[in-house]
């Protein structure tokens with residue numbers, strides 16, 4: 001039985017009476033909070049996007065002791081108060097200097113890294129980086145750490161006694177003030193009315209409470225047949241998930257709110273915006289793929305049955321492009337884009353929508369190798385003639401491809417032409433000429449690559465037909481470092497569809513601090529995109545929450561009951577450094593895991609014949625390489641991957657062979673698909689040869705947070721090792737979440753100095769990790 005409750009955040013004023021009620025309740029709650037309650041008690045929203053709360057109902061809690069603290073003081077009693085001296089000594093000595101800009105990249109996509117490197121050359125950025133390594137005097141936390149305070153300690157929340165302290169109280173304001181003051185450049189403008197609106201108005205629908213699973217409009221699907229899916233999609237889904245699979249909470253919610261009772265997206269109510277938020281490995285990909293694919297196919301069928309209503313309803317902006325997808329799926333890394341594309345394909349063998357993954361951005365591009373979209377189309381045609389028709393291209397249909405998956409930067413390149421972000425262009429280069437021209441001149445970044453910098457390739461993708469945009473890992477793609485690119489792409493789509501939206505300058509894109517601003521800003525304008533927009537994430541940091549409140553106040557927010565918690569099937573274990581060689585400690589632990597597996601081999605068949613695979617997360621690329629070499633010398637074959645690794649440049653996911661989940665259907669069937677030019681159409685997760693011996697086949701993968709986002713790792717990865725102190729709990733949740741997926745068992749092993757002098761940091765991590773464990 002579905003035990004827990006699932007929360008639905010919906011802010012549409014014209015919704016059902018329940019939405020209305022929630023709206024009213026939320027604002028009522030906010031008023032009570034501001035006034036301190038009517039009867040001396042405080043009202044709290046006991047479930048929001050932070051981990052501290054369990055229930056989803058509005059509750060009136062007795063006045064807690066935490067409230068006795070005068071305003072402005074840290075309400076938690078567990079933290080040692082910081083004296084001026086202790087602060088100074090921490091600032092000066094005890095913390096190693098960190099390069100925040102590079103080291104804290106949670107998702108080091110090459111495009112992102114290059115941006116960061118560019119910024120590092122900028123003196124004001126360096127100054128900002130230095131400042132970020134300081135301690136926030138009021139809260140005693142690292143300022144960089146506070147970046148992600150969207151995930152909080154449950155125990156700390158309990159002590160404080162109310163969640164509003166976090167959202168509305170001093171800590172919230174201080175955090176944002178500090179963050180904003182740390183940034184270089186002019187202070188950001190803020191529309192205080194909209195931010196306070198978000199903080200207070202978090203309407204929550206309790207959908208999964210034990211008493212509330214089957215009645216009336218609260219009924220949620222327990223099978224994939226209600227609302228009905230198309231037979232072709234349903235049968236592929238059954239192939240992929242197995243005949244007994246039932247929707248996960250986020251999938252049931254998504255089917256309920258994105259599809260109507262006939263299984264279609266309601267066409268009459270305009271373009272919609274959704275946020276799907278649930279813990280790692282809970283099936284968010286299917287939660288958005290089902291409604292999107294079903295809708296795309298349905299509208300194709302409708303258009304075919306009534307020729308007077310052609311699928312292309314909007315004028316094509318500019319010259320006609322070879323690719324005119326109807327849906328875009330954005331992901332922060334190429335690895336994830338490839339896996340998502342493979343996953344979507346596996347659901348489409350019968351209904352025959354065409355999915356294309358744009359994922360070769362890591363490969364050097366030269367004129368000869370850079371296939372144009374037309375070449376791509378002809379290759380698709382050839383493959384369609386030979387093969388099962390997965391990439392069947394109807395040349396006259398105007399839709400050689402229905403869905404394109406890629407990073408925002410890669411998609412922008414396809415829309416604007418490669419090199420669009422460079423000033424010089426016009427002429428397509430002669431490689432020799434380029435070389436001679438640049439003799440004696442320092443070449444930087446992309447300019448180092450032949451074919452980049454001086455020229456611009458032809459745009460190959462039009463956006464006028466885009467009806468759906470999915471932003472996977474939305475907290476990354478709307479992170480201040482990424483959102484400029486993401487929003488530029490969204491604005492381009494809007495323009496192409498004839499409804500331009502304002503484009504804000506980069507400096508105005510960051511979330512607005514509620515305390516800092518006085519002037520209303522143009523950036524707080526709600527963005528009504530002329531397409532359906534779905535954001536998904538396993539974590540909603542305050543930055544994203546504030547951004548959504550500011551720009552997407554009407555977005556329907558759908559969250560699962562265990563958001564911001566570790567998956568239930570994931571155990572947590574802490575390992576103490578022995579005080580000697582840390583690499584040797586890690587090796588010992590690996591061998592211990594395998595010894596345990598071997599002893600269990602009689603009882604279960606783990607992984608590929610008894611030994612489980614292990615994923616190790618480090619904070620730095622140099623540590624990845626060092627550990628990789630160390631283990632290799634000791635006959636533990638491993639794959640060490642960081643953002644700069646050569647293996648990543650192949651344009652496929654083969655460097656993850658044996659570690660990503662392989663689904664029997666989709667992946668294997670699409671194995672022979674052509675890979676062309678700037679696109680990747682080969683399977684996301686090819687199967688690998690099986691070897692029982694960790695000396696000959698890699699059983700260990702070492703990486704940074706680069707691979708922590710969204711990737712669906714194989715169930716044979718039963719252990720995730722976190723060998724460096726996690727930078728923040730959001731990063732931790734995503735790393736740990738690579739195991740224990742889809743109800744599989746797993747263990748996250750956190751290394752640290754747990755005893756004696758210098759153990760306070762590890763103990764603090766332990767406490768914070770403990771607060772993420774679901775009850």
Ligand SMILES: Nc1ncnc2c1ncn2[C@@H]1O[C@H](COP(=O)(O)OP(=O)(O)OP(=O)(O)O)[C@@H](O)[C@H]1O
Nearest residue numbers: 245246247248280281282283284285538710712742
């Ligand atoms: N209803 C279901 N029943 C069984 N398995 C499922 C179900 N839905 C999804 N899965 C499987 O769960 C795994 C994780 O799914 P998915 O990658 O979509 O999770 P996610 O929520 O996006 O995770 P992350 O936050 O890490 O990106 C996949 O292997 C998927 O096939």
